Amino acid sequence: MEHPTADSHPMNAARFPSNRWWVAGFAWELKDKPLARTLLGHPMVLFRGPQGVAALEDRCCHKNLPLSCGSVEGPGLRCGYHGLLFDERGVCVEIPGQAYIPERARVVSYPLREVDQILWVWIGQGEPADEPPHYPVHVDPRFKFGGDSFHYKAPYQLIHDNLLDLSHVGYVHQKTIGGNPKLHMSAKFDVTSDAEVVRVTRPMPDSVPPPTYTAAWPFAGRVDRWQEVEFHVSHLVIWTGAMDAGSGDLADANRAGFHIHGFHGVTPETATTSHYFWTVATNEHPTRPGAADVLVKQVVDTFHEDKDIIEAQWANQVRFAADWRQVAIHVDGGPNRARRIMTALTAQQ
Numbered sequence: 001m002e003h004p005t006a007d008s009h010p011m012n013a014a015r016f017p018s019n020r021w022w023v024a025g026f027a028w029e030l031k032d033k034p035l036a037r038t039l040l041g042h043p044m045v046l047f048r049g050p051q052g053v054a055a056l057e058d059r060c061c062h063k064n065l066p067l068s069c070g071s072v073e074g075p076g077l078r079c080g081y082h083g084l085l086f087d088e089r090g091v092c093v094e095i096p097g098q099a100y101i102p103e104r105a106r107v108v109s110y111p112l113r114e115v116d117q118i119l120w121v122w123i124g125q126g127e128p129a130d131e132p133p134h135y136p137v138h139v140d141p142r143f144k145f146g147g148d149s150f151h152y153k154a155p156y157q158l159i160h161d162n163l164l165d166l167s168h169v170g171y172v173h174q175k176t177i178g179g180n181p182k183l184h185m186s187a188k189f190d191v192t193s194d195a196e197v198v199r200v201t202r203p204m205p206d207s208v209p210p211p212t213y214t215a216a217w218p219f220a221g222r223v224d225r226w227q228e229v230e231f232h233v234s235h236l237v238i239w240t241g242a243m244d245a246g247s248g249d250l251a252d253a254n255r256a257g258f259h260i261h262g263f264h265g266v267t268p269e270t271a272t273t274s275h276y277f278w279t280v281a282t283n284e285h286p287t288r289p290g291a292a293d294v295l296v297k298q299v300v301d302t303f304h305e306d307k308d309i310i311e312a313q314w315a316n317q318v319r320f321a322a323d324w325r326q327v328a329i330h331v332d333g334g335p336n337r338a339r340r341i342m343t344a345l346t347a348q349q
């Protein structure tokens with residue numbers, strides 16, 4: 001088990017895996033105003049133009065005002081200082097009061113795609129090597145979902161740690177989705193991985209459903225509960241849920257019961273700050289109309305509980321940066337594999 005050293009402290013490592021799609025936000029964030037967002041250290045302005053969504057470097061090529069101070073207009077984005085107008089490719093198409101537009105009047109553009117309500121930005125060399133992944137849950141009529149974009153004063157690795165180790169649920173989320181903390185800590189889990197994916201599965205058969213679950217679904221009594229986490233470099237998908245104990249097979253992907261699908265885009269902003277783009281989708285029981293909205297509201301509380309813990313943890317790792325040795329325990333298997341993947345990819349940059 002590797003131990004952190006001062007060298008491996010995130011404050012000293014500002015590299016990220018590039019040449020891939022990263023989550024830049026959600027489709028509903030782009031309406032009629034530009035949105036400033038720094039992703040992997042690149043300050044960008046995102047906007048929705050007539051041809052679709054676009055991402056440009058957030059710096060006018062005239063006098064460097066952030067383009068995010070401007071306005072979405074006509075074919076693109078107009079700078080808020082002297083009115084240069086840029087199209088979605090970052091090419092200046094109008095200089096008010098001047099007919100001649102210099103060839104160099106352009107700003108860097110980043111490929112941006114909108115897929116199933118998720119905005120994906122390509123950060124890397126040249127044109128994208130592929131297209132960003134689909135997220136079918138967002139377009140599946142069986143599920144209702146809600147979500148939000150959080151900003152974290154903590155490095156992305158700590159968010160990965162948290163999402164890949166759901167044993168924390170019993171302690172951090174005791175009041176919401178928790179249930180019995182000891183049960184969570186002692187639930188057997190399985191970790192598998194390949195080159196860039198880590199999977200952690202935790203079946204919790206014959207357990208007591210937590211308050212969030214019983215509010216959303218009419219369980220008869222005890223439940224067979226599951227938590228399945230799949231880590232990818234740019235995001236995680238987490239499938240949790242429960243069904244009446246003994247009513248189905250935990251190996252059946254189409255099992256009945258109450259399901260929660262979480263999408264978690266974790267995008268570094270800088271080496272020590274992060275964006276966390278999440279949605280939670282659930283199937284609503286016919287006898288519990290409105291339960292999905294209630295669940296999303298509860299999840300917001302839950303995610304604030306995580307944010308409080310992670311930001312406090314990071315503030316302390318900064319305070320103890322000179323010696324932040326850690327003792328590994330049995331729940332760290334998933335997080336450690338993800339860290340190894342991220343370390344290997346950043347070392348290649």
Ligand code: FES
Pocket residue numbers: 060061062063064065079080081082083084
């Ligand atoms: S700084 Fe943008 S137009 Fe002058």
Ligand SMILES: [Fe+2]
Pocket residue numbers: 162168169172173302306
């Ligand atoms: Fe959590």
